[in-house]
Amino acid sequence: TVYYYKDRFLKGGETPVPVEDRAFNYGDGIYEVVRFHRDRSFGLQEHLERLRDSAEAIRMALPFPLEEIESIVRSAVSQVEDEVVDVYFQISRGEALRVHPFPQTDPVLSLYARPGRIYTEDFREAGVAVITLPDERWSNCYIKSLNLLPNVLAKQAAVEAGAYEAVLIRDGWVTEASASNVFGYHDGVFFTHPANRHILNGITRRFLLRAIQKLGFTVQEEPMSEEFFQNEVESAFITSTTMELMPISKINQRELHPLGPESPVWQILQAFRTL
Ligand code: PMP
Structure with a gap:
């Protein structure tokens, strides 16, 4: 180092x-x-x-x-x-x-x-489990501040629950995760929280939005309700600089379909890498 x-x-x-x-x-x-x-x-x-x-x-x-x-x-x-x-x-x-x-x-x-911390393709194919937790952070999450105590506590709770990330819920809506942004996919449409003061506008998030659009998928920068995210989305993933795109395999107790290389999420990862 x-x-x-x-x-x-x-x-x-x-x-x-x-x-x-x-x-x-x-x-x-x-x-x-x-x-x-x-x-x-x-x-x-x-x-x-x-x-x-x-x-x-x-x-x-x-x-x-x-x-x-x-x-x-x-x-x-x-x-x-x-x-x-x-x-x-x-x-x-x-x-x-x-x-x-x-x-x-x-x-x-x-x-x-x-x-760099590299994730193997096997790890990525298996995906990661997430839990949902209340978003207890302040209202200026767009600032990449050194104050990460709520994020640390949320991540630790996820790890203790046997999960990889904590997806945060503010007033019933999915904002982002403790150290990544969150996307959901349902009925041909991708969803992610709009870039306002309640999330960090991830650079990976921005590049992925471009990749999704380039592939001709529809994307709505609209928050997902906790209920929609928990029960409805067909697939979901988290994004960050070090993870790039990481599929979610489980949301609390609900298992999500495994994501084969033919899935839209996989296509997006490939497109993202060639941007
Ligand atoms: N949201 C939060 C709260 C984060 O900490 C991070 C990464 N540090 C992200 C989103 C992803 O941002 P980026 O894609 O720029 O790494």
Whole structure:
């Protein structure tokens, strides 16, 4: 793993997180995760733009211009030799005496790049079980904030229930999952929650919407009711940078049909990969 903190790459084992970094004390910051296949990124520009938008939403300046962040990201990736590399980068509001108002200090970039977490095709064909849980997050989920406590608690509850993800329900509607977006398929139509303040507008979600449209399927950016999702959808999947598209094999107690390579969901994954 290659680590970067503030203004330099770190030597082996060195991780100097100041105790009063606001990311540490308040979760006061934002982040992104981008996947690279060698030097070809998946949607790097969109990730950088979302980072800029998240920063603006929390009224935080970026420590460097976007182009410079891009070149630090690319430099980190080039130092990992694997074919697939995942880069995590976050910006905290900086290191300052721990009082709530914004500090005068400069924001701080930290980053790591490491071999990508690849899911085997067998794992993908088997799909993953999900449970549904109440969405207990705030109303600014479009910001990719470092505050992930509700997401962590939801994911842990899923794992403890023998599932892989927690699909979140807000006022009776499926929003997204703890670390991914959610799609359902019913009667020739794909559904996913509209990109408003109740979900993170995933970059994978956006590319998949394009893939679905390119294949000529109908897609409605409309929320699914909990009842529709639980009882009606024929198939469903979750999406994220590291998972790409992951079929759902079970929603609480209901098993979903296995998804063969001839299924629309499989076709979409192939189309997505060639975008
Ligand atoms: N929603 C949430 C809550 C997430 O944490 C993530 C991934 N971090 C996503 C959706 C998927 O976003 P992306 O496709 O940009 O990875």
